[in-house]
Amino acid sequence: MERTRDASAALAAPNAKARSAGLLWLLVIIFGIFAEKFVRGALIVSGDAAATSANILASEQFFRLGIIADLAGTGAYIGATFLVYVLTKPVNRDVALFSALLGLAGSVVMIANITNNLELLYYLKGGGPLAPLAEAQRQALAYMEVRSYALGYNLAMAVFAGQVLLLGWLLIRSTFLPSLLGWLFVIEGVCGWVRIVGIFLFPDFPASLNSGLLMPGLAAEGGIALWLLIMGVNAARWREQATA
Secondary structure, eight states, X not given: OHHHHHHHHXXXXXXXXXXXXXXXXXXXXXXXXXXXXXXXXXXXXXXXXXXXXXXXXXXXXXXXXXXXXXXXXXXXXXXXHHHXXXXXXXXXXXXXXXXXXXXXXXXXXXXXXXXXXXHHHHHHHOOGGGTXXXXXXXXXXXXXXXXXXXXXHHHHHHHHHHHHHHHHHHHHHOXXXXXXXXXXXXXXXXXXXXXXHHHHHOTXXXXXXXXXXXXHHHHHHHHHHHHHHXXXXXXXXXXXXXXX
C-alpha cells in the first residue's frame, strides 16, 4: 500500500509542476497584452512626442499600471521558465538548461528595459535639473525613452527567440507532450529571428509584417499554457523518460 501511494505521488508531481507552469505562462500572456496593447498602445502616438506626452500625463496612473504589469509578467515568466526546465530536463538536461538560461537572460533585459519607462515619467514631470529645459525639449527626451524601450524590447525578443527554438526541439523529442507544440515553438523562434533581423536591417520594416511574425508566438505560448494548465503531461511517460 505504501509503495502504491509513493508511485501515485511520483506520477502526480510532474503534473503539479505542469499546471503551475501553465498558469504562470497564461499570466505572462495576459500581463503582456495588457501592458503592450491596452496601455502603451493606447497612450503612445507613433512619431508624435507632444501627443504621446499629453496622453501619458493625462493617464499617469494607468501608464504606471502598465509598468507594474510588465514587472509581474516578467516575474511570472521566470517562474514558468524554471518549471518548464524541470519538466523538460529528462529529454536533454544540457539543452533544457541552456534554454532556461536564455529565458533568464531575456527576462533580465526586460526588467532593465523598464527603467526607460520610469525615466520617461521623470522627463515629463520636469523640475530639478530639468527645470531650464523647455516643454518641447522634455517631450522630445521622453519620446526618446519610448524609442529606447522599443529597442530594448526587441533585443530581449532576440534572446527569447533562441530560448523557444531550443524549447521546441525539446518538446518534439519528448514523449509526454504533443510534438505539435514543439513545432509551433520552432516556428516562433524562426519568425522571431526573421523579425529582429528585418527590424535591425531595414528601418522601414512594414508594421503589418512585424505584427504577422509575432502571431506564431501567440499560438505557441497560448497553446502550451492551456495544454499544461488543462491537460498537464503524460506522467507515466515523463517518469519513463526521466528514469531512462
